[in-house]
Amino acid sequence: MGTKIEWTGESWNPVVGCTKVSEGCQNCYAERMAGRLANMHQEKYAAVVKHETRYEGIEEDPQFVFLPKWSGRIFCDESVLDKPLHWRKPRRIFVCSMGDLFHEKVPFEFIHRVFDIICKTPWHTYQIPTKRPKRLLEFTQTCAQHNGCGNSSSFDGARYHSMASWPHANVWLGVSVENQKEMWRAGILGRIPAAVRFISFEPLLGDITYYPIEMKQLSWVIIGAESGPKRRECKLEWVRDIVQQCKAADVPVFVKQLSINGKVEHNIEKFPEDLRLRQYPQG
Numbered sequence: 001m002g003t004k005i006e007w008t009g010e011s012w013n014p015v016v017g018c019t020k021v022s023e024g025c026q027n028c029y030a031e032r033m034a035g036r037l038a039n040m041h042q043e044k045y046a047a048v049v050k051h052e053t054r055y056e057g058i059e060e061d062p063q064f065v066f067l068p069k070w071s072g073r074i075f076c077d078e079s080v081l082d083k084p085l086h087w088r089k090p091r092r093i094f095v096c097s098m099g100d101l102f103h104e105k106v107p108f109e110f111i112h113r114v115f116d117i118i119c120k121t122p123w124h125t126y127q128i129p130t131k132r133p134k135r136l137l138e139f140t141q142t143c144a145q146h147n148g149c150g151n152s153s154s155f156d157g158a159r160y161h162s163m164a165s166w167p168h169a170n171v172w173l174g175v176s177v178e179n180q181k182e183m184w185r186a187g188i189l190g191r192i193p194a195a196v197r198f199i200s201f202e203p204l205l206g207d208i209t210y211y212p213i214e215m216k217q218l219s220w221v222i223i224g225a226e227s228g229p230k231r232r233e234c235k236l237e238w239v240r241d242i243v244q245q246c247k248a249a250d251v252p253v254f255v256k257q258l259s260i261n262g263k264v265e266h267n268i269e270k271f272p273e274d275l276r277l278r279q280y281p282q283g
Contacts, residue, residue, distance in 0.1 A: 003094060006266070006278070007222055007254050008127055011097040014081055014114050015106055017048030017074040018099045021131050024178030024203055027230050028070075030098045035068020044075045045098075074105040081113060084121045095128045102135040111139060115168075122170050129174040129200050133188035136173070140166065140192055167193040172220070172281070174198035179206035187212030196220060196281050202256060203231075207238045215249035219281040224256035227264045234259045239275060252279035 003011040018030065037045040050071040084093065095101055101111060118126050130136055143166070167173075173194040175185035178201070186199055190213040197218050201208065203226030223242055225234035239258065246253045255277045257266045268276050 003097065005094060005097070006256050007280075008094040009092040010087070011094045012080065012083060013096055013098045014077050014110075015074065015096045015099040015101055015103065016044055016077065018070050018103060019072055020070065022178065022182050023205060024176065024182070025131075027203075027226060027228055027232075029228055031068055031070055032228065034070075034098060038068065044077055047071075047075050048073050048099075074099065074103055076106060076110045078113075081117055084117055084124055087121075087124065090123045090125070092125045092127065095126050100130050100132055101128060102130045102132040102139065104132070104135060108139055108142065118168060118171060122168075125170050125172065127172045127174065127198075129176050129198075131176050131182075131185065133175050133185045133192070137188055137192055167195045169195045172196035172198055174200055174220075174222075176200045176202065177208075178203055180208055180210065181206075183208065183210065183212055189213060190217045198222065198281070200224075201242060203227075204234050204238055204242075205232055207235075208242055211245075215245065215251055218246075218249075218251050220252050220254070220279075221246050222254045222256060225259040225264055227257060231259075231264065236260075236272065236275070243275060243277065252281055253277045254279055 003009070005011070016034065018025075018028070020026070020028065031049070034045045034049045035051065038049050048071055049068045052067045052069050084091075095114070100106075101114065118124075171194065173189065173192060174197065175189045177183055177185055177199055189197055189199070198220035199218060200222040202222055202224035204223055205226070221242065223239050225239075226232050236258065239255065243253055243255070255268070255271065255275050257264055258271055258275065259265070260270065265271065268278060
């Protein structure tokens with residue numbers, strides 16, 4: 001489906017559903033969106049969310065608010081696997097904007113099917129962020145041990161050749177990091193072969209002072225303040241510090257949205273001049 005996310009052009013969701021793993025997940029936009037889509041009777045979203053009831057208000061005017069929450073179930077949607085094959089014009093595609101491709105409940109066999117489509121559509125660019133880089137690393141290591149999984153009893157090597165030419169030139173692999181506590185994800189990313197590695201600091205919830213990955217290993221950085229109800233603070237000084245480090249290392253930066261005067265601002269023309277950056281990886 002189409003997307004309004006500024007740094008991509010299309011979203012492709014062969015996997016929907018998730019579970020929360022860190023502070024950045026607290027106000028998950030995908031969880032809220034999945035709840036709306038479930039209410040619109042889209043079955044795969046109804047399968048991965050539940051609605052909790054919360055009381056708000058005073059005794060004279062009680063109100064019950066229905067909140068969508070991830071149910072813990074994951075839906076692997078075979079019906080959308082072939083979609084990129086039908087998009088003939090090149091697109092920049094965000095893979096699994098409504099979940100995490102490397103969630104523990106997504107079988108490696110299904111991940112292979114996703115990468116098989118990626119291999120068959122080299123005219124597209126696939127952007128794959130994850131909060132689970134350990135499983136991404138396990139996936140790549142397992143495939144390497146089995147020569148593209150062709151010698152593994154868990155996979156049909158005749159069907160899945162997605163690791164044969166790894167890393168793929170049209171795949172951007174990234175990690176989502178919200179604060180210093182979760183920067184370990186970037187350290188694991190540095191161990192994974194990739195044509196393009198990136199960090200998405202979104203939502204950025206704290207100052208980043210230590211990088212467990214050499215900046216020269218990164219091809220791109222995204223930065224964004226949290227949006228939506230109950231959004232948390234994102235200081236401009238945190239954003240500036242990341243931007244300055246990227247500039248020093250010649251790493252392209254995409255500043256998606258900022259918190260300015262208590263509001264989330266998407267219009268780059270209203271950003272401070274030094275933060276008006278919407279760059280992409282070279283080439």
